Amino acid sequence: MSSRDVSLSPQLQEQLLRLQQLQQMLQVIISQRQQLELESSENDRALGQLEKMPDDGQVYKSIGSLLIKSEKKKLLDELREKKELIATRIRVLTKQQSRTEERLKELQQEIQEKIKPSSEI
Numbered sequence: 001m002s003s004r005d006v007s008l009s010p011q012l013q014e015q016l017l018r019l020q021q022l023q024q025m026l027q028v029i030i031s032q033r034q035q036l037e038l039e040s041s042e043n044d045r046a047l048g049q050l051e052k053m054p055d056d057g058q059v060y061k062s063i064g065s066l067l068i069k070s071e072k073k074k075l076l077d078e079l080r081e082k083k084e085l086i087a088t089r090i091r092v093l094t095k096q097q098s099r100t101e102e103r104l105k106e107l108q109q110e111i112q113e114k115i116k117p118s119s120e121i
Helices: 010-052 072-119
Strands: 059-063 066-070
Touching: 010 072, 059 072, 066 072
Parallel strands: none
Antiparallel strands: 059 066
């Protein structure tokens, strides 16, 4: 009889399902963090270019498919605020990722311990 023929206990099935859910959650968190890091990089480039411009230079803000004339100082303030917000969200996602990875590791160990005895028979 192969190990595939052995039925899994309901508790083990539940843990395996939870493991899958945690893996999916981890992928979502990683994806969101990567997206925010990309957004942060774009924001930093825009901020750098705007800071190089003369104070009396004409600047425009994109709103949908429109470009609206704006003030350099106002846009600098908006970009700096956005930078702080993105950094905070990245920190939160990084903590979530760490906690999820830790829980995944613990659950994998629990599952391994439950599977181990039956494979040694």
